[in-house]
Amino acid sequence: MTETLIPRPAATVLTLRDAPRGFEVLMLRRNLNSDFVGGAHVFPGGAVDDGDGDPDMRERVLGVDDEHASKRLAIESGGLAYYVACLRELFEEAGLLIACGANGEPVDLSDPTVMKRMATHRRNLNAGSLTFLEVLRTEDLVLDLRGLAYVAHWVTPVGPPRRYDTRFFVALAPSDQRAAHDDGETIQDLWLRPRDALAAHEGGDFTMIYPTIRNLQAVADFSTAREVLAYADALTDIVCVQPRMVTRDGEVVILLPGDDGFDD
Numbered sequence: 001m002t003e004t005l006i007p008r009p010a011a012t013v014l015t016l017r018d019a020p021r022g023f024e025v026l027m028l029r030r031n032l033n034s035d036f037v038g039g040a041h042v043f044p045g046g047a048v049d050d051g052d053g054d055p056d057m058r059e060r061v062l063g064v065d066d067e068h069a070s071k072r073l074a075i076e077s078g079g080l081a082y083y084v085a086c087l088r089e090l091f092e093e094a095g096l097l098i099a100c101g102a103n104g105e106p107v108d109l110s111d112p113t114v115m116k117r118m119a120t121h122r123r124n125l126n127a128g129s130l131t132f133l134e135v136l137r138t139e140d141l142v143l144d145l146r147g148l149a150y151v152a153h154w155v156t157p158v159g160p161p162r163r164y165d166t167r168f169f170v171a172l173a174p175s176d177q178r179a180a181h182d183d184g185e186t187i188q189d190l191w192l193r194p195r196d197a198l199a200a201h202e203g204g205d206f207t208m209i210y211p212t213i214r215n216l217q218a219v220a221d222f223s224t225a226r227e228v229l230a231y232a233d234a235l236t237d238i239v240c241v242q243p244r245m246v247t248r249d250g251e252v253v254i255l256l257p258g259d260d261g262f263d264d
Helices: 057-061 066-073 080-094 114-129 133-137 195-204 210-219 225-236
Strands: 008-017 026-029 045-047 140-143 147-155 166-173 186-194 244-248 251-255
Touching: 008 057, 008 080, 008 225, 026 080, 026 195, 045 080, 045 114, 057 133, 066 080, 066 147, 080 114, 080 133, 080 140, 080 186, 114 133, 147 210, 147 225, 166 210, 166 225, 186 195, 195 210
Parallel strands: 008 166
Antiparallel strands: 008 026, 008 045, 026 186, 147 166, 244 251
């Protein structure tokens, strides 16, 4: 009997910005050679690392502590690691750092000298020669979790070679920074209105996995980024969605709870 893979904890963030024709979300295209959803357009995110839950990291966050994070995610403890993970992945994959001074005041990361240092930190972080906590300590920054909102919970169905237990968040993009893919795990970055991303997928121009599609659909009718944040903040009892993969007439079909055949 094949052993069922245990999903690995993960975090993903829908990073938002306002634009003249409606708010946009940051999407990255995964490397074509990736062994997990290669070539797909995704939100920045990835697995929760041990360092994300480091006790010392709790001194480098503002706005949410582990007790409140865990309560929001409906787990006993360790919830803060998911919040940290999604902002770490946003920095690693897209170069955006949502941070502030220890006193909660905004910091300007657009100065050319600072930008150069942050680019070096990012390369070292992705190379494994520096930790995210060390980046924050070196720059005397704290992660600003005050504008980060939990919005969805998806678990990869049984079948794929990797499985993730993923918490989705939404956040406003820092206005003084510019997103840039890492040219490793990701090969393209672009800002799109959710409806445009969905249309591109329908037209065959975008490959997107099901949770990405459903999360775009959930926010597509809003007009501004802050409306999306308000929507996420108001959500209660976020349900864990665990799709099933079945084969029908030779084709793989994804079923959600409530679909015909899901409970078979």
